Structures are given as C-alpha cells and as structure tokens.
Amino acid sequence: MHPYYYFALKLFLSASFAQVSDSVLHYATTPNGFTTPPRGWNSFGLQSLQDGKKLVLNQESVIAQCDNLETISHLGYTYCSLDSGWSVGCNGDENGRTIYDSSIFNIPALATILHDKGLKLGIYINPGFFSGDKDKVIEGTNVKFSSIAATGDGNPEFNCRLNANWDVPGAQEYCDSNVKLWASWGVDYIKLDYVNPGSPEGGTLPSNSSGAVACYHRAIEKIDREIFLEISWKLDWRLDWANDIYKSSADAMRMDQDINNSGEGTLVSWSTVQRTIEMYRQYILAQQERGANFALTIYPDLDNLYVGNAQSLTGITDEQRKSVMAHWIGAGSSLLLGSDLTQLDDFGLFLLSDGLANEIAGFTAKYPMRPLRGKAGETAGYQHQVWIAGPDPATGVAVILASNYGTQGDSRWFIEEPSDDPYTEKIILDSNYGLNGELDYLVEPAWNSTQKFTLAASEPWRVTLGDSATRMFRVTPLRAPSSLPSRSATRTVFSDTKPSITDPSTVILTRRDQQPSLIMQSTYPIESPDCGDYPELGTLPKAFNTQDGRVDQKGLLFRLRNMICNGTCSAPEGIPHFNVAVVEHSGGCEISVAISDKSEAYGYRSSPNWGVEQQQCWDSTAYIIERCMRVPNRHCWWNGNHVFQFYEIGFRPLNTNTSYHGQFDVFLNSSLTPANGSVSVRNVSSTSVAVSKSLPAVVTLPTVGPPLTAAQSQITTSPTISASVPAKTGGTAATSAHEVYQLVFGSLLWLAWLG
Ligand SMILES: *[C@@H]1O[C@H](CO)[C@@H](O)[C@H](O)[C@H]1NC(C)=O
Ligand SMILES: *[C@@H]1O[C@H](CO)[C@@H](O)[C@H](O)[C@H]1NC(C)=O
Ligand SMILES: *[C@@H]1O[C@H](CO)[C@@H](O)[C@H](O)[C@H]1NC(C)=O
Ligand SMILES: *[C@@H]1O[C@H](CO)[C@@H](O)[C@H](O)[C@H]1NC(C)=O
Ligand SMILES: *[C@@H]1O[C@H](CO)[C@@H](O)[C@H](O)[C@H]1NC(C)=O
Ligand SMILES: *[C@@H]1O[C@H](CO)[C@@H](O)[C@H](O)[C@H]1NC(C)=O
Ligand SMILES: *[C@@H]1O[C@H](CO)[C@@H](O)[C@H](O)[C@H]1NC(C)=O
Numbered sequence: 047m048h049p050y051y052y053f054a055l056k057l058f059l060s061a062s063f064a065q066v067s068d069s070v071l072h073y074a075t076t077p078n079g080f081t082t083p084p085r086g087w088n089s090f091g092l093q094s095l096q097d098g099k100k101l102v103l104n105q106e107s108v109i110a111q112c113d114n115l116e117t118i119s120h121l122g123y124t125y126c127s128l129d130s131g132w133s134v135g136c137n138g139d140e141n142g143r144t145i146y147d148s149s150i151f152n153i154p155a156l157a158t159i160l161h162d163k164g165l166k167l168g169i170y171i172n173p174g175f176f177s178g179d180k181d182k183v184i185e186g187t188n189v190k191f192s193s194i195a196a197t198g199d200g201n202p203e204f205n206c207r208l209n210a211n212w213d214v215p216g217a218q219e220y221c222d223s224n225v226k227l228w229a230s231w232g233v234d235y236i237k238l239d240y241v242n243p244g245s246p247e248g249g250t251l252p253s254n255s256s257g258a259v260a261c262y263h264r265a266i267e268k269i270d271r272e273i274f275l276e277i278s279w280k281l282d283w284r285l286d287w288a289n290d291i292y293k294s295s296a297d298a299m300r301m302d303q304d305i306n307n308s309g310e311g312t313l314v315s316w317s318t319v320q321r322t323i324e325m326y327r328q329y330i331l332a333q334q335e336r337g338a339n340f341a342l343t344i345y346p347d348l349d350n351l352y353v354g355n356a357q358s359l360t361g362i363t364d365e366q367r368k369s370v371m372a373h374w375i376g377a378g379s380s381l382l383l384g385s386d387l388t389q390l391d392d393f394g395l396f397l398l399s400d401g402l403a404n405e406i407a408g409f410t411a412k413y414p415m416r417p418l419r420g421k422a423g424e425t426a427g428y429q430h431q432v433w434i435a436g437p438d439p440a441t442g443v444a445v446i447l448a449s450n451y452g453t454q455g456d457s458r459w460f461i462e463e464p465s466d467d468p469y470t471e472k473i474i475l476d477s478n479y480g481l482n483g484e485l486d487y488l489v490e491p492a493w494n495s496t497q498k499f500t501l502a503a504s505e506p507w508r509v510t511l512g513d514s515a516t517r518m519f520r521v522t523p524l525r526a527p528s529s530l531p532s533r534s535a536t537r538t539v540f541s542d543t544k545p546s547i548t549d550p551s552t553v554i555l556t557r558r559d560q561q562p563s564l565i566m567q568s569t570y571p572i573e574s575p576d577c578g579d580y581p582e583l584g585t586l587p588k589a590f591n592t593q594d595g596r597v598d599q600k601g602l603l604f605r606l607r608n609m610i611c612n613g614t615c616s617a618p619e620g621i622p623h624f625n626v627a628v629v630e631h632s633g634g635c636e637i638s639v640a641i642s643d644k645s646e647a648y649g650y651r652s653s654p655n656w657g658v659e660q661q662q663c664w665d666s667t668a669y670i671i672e673r674c675m676r677v678p679n680r681h682c683w684w685n686g687n688h689v690f691q692f693y694e695i696g697f698r699p700l701n702t703n704t705s706y707h708g709q710f711d712v713f714l715n716s717s718l719t720p721a722n723g724s725v726s727v728r729n730v731s732s733t734s735v736a737v738s739k740s741l742p743a744v745v746t747l748p749t750v751g752p753p754l755t756a757a758q759s760q761i762t763t764s765p766t767i768s769a770s771v772p773a774k775t776g777g778t779a780a781t782s783a784h785e786v787y788q789l790v791f792g793s794l795l796w797l798a799w800l801g
C-alpha cells in the first residue's frame with residue numbers, strides 16, 4: 047500500500063480496464079421499466095414478531111412506521127410496502143377485485159399521505175381470484191370467474207383463492223381490472239406472493255401460477271402509472287420455462303423462503319441469513335454459467351433487510367448487520383427494510399447512509415456480485431468467499447466483497463466447516479478477478495472511505511475478517527485521462543434546483559489542458575494555489591446587484607465557494623437562477639454565474655465532498671479566492687492529493703468552451719447587473735460543514751480554516767461542526783448530516799438512468 051504521491055506521475059496510456067470486457071454479468075432494464083431495485087420498508091418482519099411486540103397492521107401503525115422513512119427517503123428509501131393483512135381476505139368487490147379492509151385501512155388516503163411526503167405505496171396480493179367470487183362477472187366482460195378457474199389436482203384452493211387458467215378469455219381482463227383499481231388508489235408497488243413454481247408449500251398450492259405474473263405484467267403495461275412488480279417466494283429459477291416467465295414479467299424475485307424469525311422477540315437469525323446468501327450464490331453462479339455478457343432483467347430479492355435496529359431487536363450483531371447490508375447491496379437486491387423504523391439506531395443509520403456504500407449500490411444495481419471462490423456446485427459453498435461485481439467495461443471499476451461467515455452461523459451451508467476466526471483473505475486484483483493486473487488500483491472501503499489506499503499492479507492485499515464479518519470495497523484502476531469515457535456521460539442542468547449527478551464510476555480526472563493530467567499529487571501547497579489569466583476579460587464590474595443587496599467580486603466568489611463546499615451544488619444564495627448554470631458530474635460540481643455579457647464567475651470541485659476533502663475544499667478555496675483577487679490572476683486552482691481532487695474558482699469569458707456548461711450548450715445569456723456606490727455585503731447564513739455523524743471513528747473533523755480577511759469572515763464557515771446524532775423523526779440535524787450523502791446518492795439513480 048502506498049500513499050498516492052508514490053504513483054503521482056505514472057501514466058497508463060494504453061490502459062485496458064477489464065481483462066474480458068464483454069463477459070460481465072449485468073442487470074438490464076426490468077420488464078416494467080426499472081433500472082434499480084426498490085428501497086423502502088415492508089411490514090412483514092414486524093408482523094412476525096411475538097405477540098405484544100408484533101406490528102398490528104392498520105392505517106395508523108403503518109403511518110407511524112412510514113413517517114420515519116422521511117429520515118432516509120433522500121437515500122432512496124421511499125417504498126412503504128404493506129404485506130398480507132391489508133385486504134379483505136376471502137372475497138373481492140362486485141367484480142372480484144381485491145379491495146382493502148376498510149375497518150383498518152383507507153388505501154387511497156394512505157397513498158395520498160405517502161405521496162405528499164415523496165414516498166410510495168406498496169400492496170401485497172396472491173395469484174388467482176377469490177373462491178367466494180365464482181359467480182361474479184369480470185369487469186368489462188360477461189365472463190364469470192367460474193369459467194376461468196383452473197381445475198385439477200394441481201390447483202387446490204389456497205388462502206380463499208382459486209388459481210386461474212391465465213390464458214383463457216377473461217383472465218387478462220381480471221388482472222387489468224385489479225391493476226386499474228389499485229393504480230387509481232395510488233399504488234406504486236405490488237408484491238405477488240405464493241407464486242409457483244417456487245413457493246414451497248408442498249401439495250397445498252397450485253403447481254403453476256406463473257401465468258399470474260405475466261398477466262399482472264401485461265396489466266401494468268396498459269396503465270399510465272409506474273408500478274414495480276415483485277414476486278415471491280423462493281421462485282424456481284432452475285426451470286427455464288418458469289424463469290423465462292419471471293424475468294420477462296417481474297422486476298424482482300425472491301431467492302429463498304422468508305428469513306424472518308417467527309413469533310420471537312427478534313427479527314432474524316444469522317444462520318437464516320447465511321441460508322439466503324447461499325441461495326443467492328447458487329442463483330448467480332447459474333446465471334453466470336449462462337455465458338458471456340448475459341443480461342439479467344430481474345433483480346434478486348433476498349427478503350427484508352434487517353439492519354436498522356439494535357441487536358436486541360434485530361437478533362444479529364452489528365458486525366452481522368453490516369454483513370447483511372453488504373450482501374444485499376452486493377447482490378443488487380431489493381432493499382426493503384424489515385426493521386422497526388421508529389427505532390432505527392445510530393449504527394443502522396450509519397449502514398444506510400454511508401456515501402460510498404450508496405455509490406456501490408448504484409454500481410451493483412447494474413453489476414451483481416458473484417462469488418469468486420466457493421464451490422460451483424449447488425448445494426454448498428466454502429466458508430470464506432470473495433465476491434466480485436463488475437468490472438464496468440468502460441471504466442474498469444469493480445466492487446469486491448470479502449466475507450468470513452464465521453462460527454456463529456449454520457455450517458450446513460458450507461462444505462468447509464466454518465472455524466477460522468479471524469481469517470485473512472489474500473486478494474490480488476488481476477485476471478482471476480476479471481481485472482487488469484497491469485494497473486494500479488485505488489481501493490475504497492465502504493463504511494470507512496477515509497481509509498482508502500492504492501495498490502501497485504498485482505500487489506497482494508490482505509483483508510482480515512473476524513467472525514461473520516464482511517468488508518466491501520470499490521476498486522478503481524488508475525489510468526490516463528486519454529482513455530477516459532467521453533464527456534457525453536455528463537449531465538448538464540440549467541436551474542437552481544438540485545439535479546441528480548452522474549455515475550460516480552464515470553470519472554473525469556481532469557478538465558483542462560493547463561492542469562496536470564493525473565491528479566494524484568498536490569502540485570502546490572494548499573495555501574499557494576496556481577493561477578491563470580484571461581486577458582480578454584478586460585475590466586470586470588466591481589460589484590453586483592443580487593436578490594439580497596449588493597455584493598462585491600470577492601463576496602460573490604465566497605458565495606460560490608459556499609455552494610461548492612457545503613455539498614449543495616446549486617445557485618448561490620441571492621443569485622437568481624437564470625444567471626446561473628450548474629453542472630454536476632461524478633460527485634463533482636461546477637457553478638457559473640454570468641456577471642456581464644462577456645464574463646462569468648465560476649467555481650468548480652471535481653471530487654465528492656467527504657472526509658478530509660470537505661475541509662480541504664473550504665481551505666483551498668479560501669486561498670484561491672484571496673489569490674485570484676490579485677490582478678491579473680483571474681482564476682486559480684488547487685489539486686489535492688486525493689484522487690480526482692481539484693478545486694478552481696475565479697472569472698472567465700462567458701460560456702467559454704472550457705466550461706462544462708459551455709461544452710453542453712447551456713449558455714448563460716442573462717447576467718447580474720453591475721452595482722455602483724458602496725457595497726454592503728450581507729452575511730450568508732451558516733456554512734458549517736456537513737459531517738456524517740455515522741463515521742465518528744474516521745471522519746477528520748474540520749480544522750479551523752486559513753486566516754480570513756475581514757471581507758471573508760462575513761460569509762465564511764463556522765469552524766464548529768455538529769457531529770450529533772440525527773433525530774430519528776427528521777429534524778435539522780438529520781438533514782444536514784445526510785446532505786452530503788444526498789449528493790452522492792443521486793448518482794445511483796443517474797447511473798441507472800444512463801442504463
Ligand atoms: C416468518 O414469519 C412468518 C409469520 O410469522 C412465519 O410463518 C414464517 O415461518 C417465518 N419464517 C421463518 C423462517 O421462521
Ligand atoms: C405454466 O403456466 C404458464 C402460463 O399459463 C404456461 O405458459 C406454462 O406452459 C405452464 N407450464 C407448465 C409446465 O404447465
Ligand atoms: C476503518 O478502518 C480502520 C483501519 O483499518 C479500522 O481501524 C476501523 O475500525 C474501521 N472503521 C469502521 C467503521 O469499520
Ligand atoms: C449550503 O448553503 C446554502 C446557502 O446558504 C444553504 O441553503 C444550504 O442549506 C447549505 N447546505 C448545507 C448542506 O449546509
Ligand atoms: C475552444 O475554442 C477555441 C477558440 O475558438 C478553439 O481553438 C478550441 O479548439 C476550442 N476547444 C474546444 C475543446 O472546443
Ligand atoms: C437563454 O438561454 C436559455 C437556455 O439556453 C434559452 O432557453 C433562452 O431562450 C435564452 N434566452 C435568450 C433571451 O436568449
Ligand atoms: C449607479 O447606477 C445606477 C444604475 O444602476 C445609475 O442610475 C446611477 O447614476 C449610478 N450612480 C453612480 C454614483 O454612478
């Protein structure tokens with residue numbers, strides 16, 4: 047392991063990232079149009095607790111839970127999904143459609159409450175129609191349910207339902223009528239349970255209800271509402287014909303039986319978690335064996351995610367909670383928490399909110415992990431497993447997950463008896479991992495991103511894992527800018543609203559010819575940024591009118607700095623959005639403000655703003671502004687010693703083609719008006735750095751910035767930061783602590799969008 051500067055000037059001009067770039071197992075858009083698995087909450091885990099502790103499913107108890115999703119909805123946890131118990135059990139409405147039990151629910155009202163908070167609603171259904179509805183007529187037809195009933199030994203009645211002949215007239219109309227009704231209520235997600243082949247209830251379930259999956263998919267296609275279709279449980283992907291139906295109709299499918307405990311005081315057990323991981327291992331190996339470049343159009347569902355509550359309720363240790371989070375993310379699984387959202391603890395929030403883990407989830411929504419070690423046979427695996435997701439053929443980025451399933455679990459799932467504790471796994475990033483062993487790599491640990499390090503080409507690296515521990519890393523090849531992906535992957539926005547940002551793995555190392563080509567070394571000390579001049583700028587206005595009074599040049603640059611360094615990439619305070627162009631990419635941010643018909647002020651940060659880099663942003667940009675105030679230096683920059691770390695602030699020609707916005711034809715055509723007379727600068731509100739309280743062990747708290755001039759001190763940062771625990775029900779502490787991660791999290795949606 048080496049400090050970055052060791053590799054500072056190494057260039058890899060002929061870098062090829064992936065050894066076998068066309069054989070990477072990946073996800074593709076699902077049948078109902080999704081490019082990420084869902085995140086949110088599902089009620090079933092809490093419903094399965096022992097009496098007295100269990101959730102009694104009704105409108106109030108669900109709202110009490112899902113109100114708390116607001117604390118994590120900025121991380122994408124938006125689905126509030128009801129499991130069984132919300133609907134009338136044994137009959138439908140006059141047309142046999144599944145309806146809510148109005149003694150405990152008003153589903154349209156619930157949907158409105160959730161939607162108003164930016165959340166989504168999920169419901170739970172079974173295949174088939176109600177046995178009590180045989181004589182009713184399917185909506186819009188004169189077909190009676192009795193005429194679509196499937197008969198015979200393979201079709202016993204179950205849960206008051208009868209399986210249908212899904213291919214006869216009337217069946218599709220039945221699915222359509224249900225979906226139309228539920229969509230009118232505002233449903234966003236459907237869990238279709240008891241689907242066969244798969245659901246393991248012996249002879250008591252219909253042997254083939256897969257037609258319901260296709261039927262509901264076609265119904266969803268017909269409506270004007272996005273609905274995620276998840277199917278359950280332990281779906282039999284081993285049967286090609288069934289797998290074909292599932293993956294061409296549903297968006298996610300359950301890999302295994304329920305992992306919840308039943309009637310206990312805790313939610314889950316580590317041995318059951320191991321069982322589900324093993325089921326995923328068997329599944330993904332089988333998919334991998336289907337051949338090169340195989341696209342999976344369905345996400346795996348490893349069942350509810352039990353990571354949010356303390357060990358006393360979750361039932362597994364914190365180390366195991368982290369292992370669950372890492373495996374669920376690594377698989378690209380649905381991330382529907384089964385936790386009690388009113389009791390999320392600090393560690394749970396830490397697991398959910400880590401910036402890098404969320405970026406990795408964006409990556410694994412495209413590239414699922416598969417085991418590198420482990421027996422290829424279906425019945426068992428080795429205890430120690432290393433998994434790899436990717437590499438992304440364009441960037442060479444991959445995700446590595448190393449696990450020691452430990453001695454606390456169920457050894458039946460492993461051929462090698464779990465015993466070693468702790469265990470050291472030796473990893474070499476080379477062709478065994480499908481990686482290019484001739485490149486150096488940056489290795490970033492999830493939930494510990496300040497501990498990132500570089501590896502020389504094929505340098506061995508050891509991961510020591512205690513009992514049931516898992517470590518997840520993103521590995522990024524270090525290479526020359528000439529081989530970077532094109533800038534067309536960059537998103538451009540022209541507004542003051544906060545846009546999503548691009549795929550963090552689509553990294554743009556540097557943007558200017560005048561900059562060192564590989565930003566691996568701090569070219570100058572932080573207090574001595576380098577500068578350049580644009581002679582064509584001529585004389586700039588000395589001050590400008592803003593929405594809150596006049597501001598001088600330096601004040602304007604400090605307002606830009608505030609938005610660059612506080613993690614909010616949007617129009618600076620007091621500056622009308624039509625004078626501003628904002629471009630976000632790869633965790634970086636460019637903000638430009640037109641100040642005349644020939645010139646603009648701008649600020650740019652190339653890397654995500656976390657860890658020590660947050661404080662370095664504040665510090666370096668203060669020095670930059672000081673220096674670029676000195677004519678003729680109109681703009682200055684500093685490149686830090688973290689990979690991709692680069693800051694620049696100053697003035698430049700309007701819409702110049704070296705600006706990101708200029709390159710994307712977002713032209714600033716309306717400028718601030720010059721102000722004359724004496725300039726009064728209003729204090730910009732607090733600019734304290736957002737620090738994740740979730741990383742107390744590793745976050746370097748900001749130090750007091752460089753000495754400030756009188757003008758700066760009116761608008762600069764407060765050196766004190768709050769590392770307090772976010773309030774569980776929202777509140778300002780939670781918001782600011784997570785703000786930084788919001789920036790990062792947007793990237794995975796964007797990654798997915800890029801497809
Ligand atoms: C999960 O909970 C349900 C309902 O209590 C129960 O039927 C099921 O057996 C539980 N799963 C496990 C693995 O215990
Ligand atoms: C199961 O049902 C589906 C949909 O009706 C059908 O396409 C498939 O052929 C059936 N499979 C078997 C083995 O009967
Ligand atoms: C982060 O890494 C350091 C060094 O390996 C380790 O001591 C620390 O426990 C880790 N922190 C977390 C939260 O995993
Ligand atoms: C950044 O500063 C702006 C303007 O003062 C403010 O609106 C925003 O909330 C700040 N963001 C954070 C994360 O502090
Ligand atoms: C930017 O414009 C200058 C002058 O018109 C031109 O020489 C240069 O090639 C352009 N650069 C890019 C990257 O388009
Ligand atoms: C200014 O630019 C925006 C975005 O490029 C464009 O939509 C608008 O029409 C332009 N306005 C004028 C007056 O040119
Ligand atoms: C200040 O600018 C305004 C227009 O913005 C102009 O009317 C006024 O005469 C100027 N005052 C001075 C002292 O230049």
Ligand SMILES: *[C@@H]1O[C@H](CO)[C@@H](O)[C@H](O)[C@H]1NC(C)=O
Binds near residue numbers: 727728729760761
């Ligand atoms: C701005 O804030 C500083 C520090 O809190 C204070 O000394 C100064 O008086 C304030 N300026 C204005 C114009 O409010």
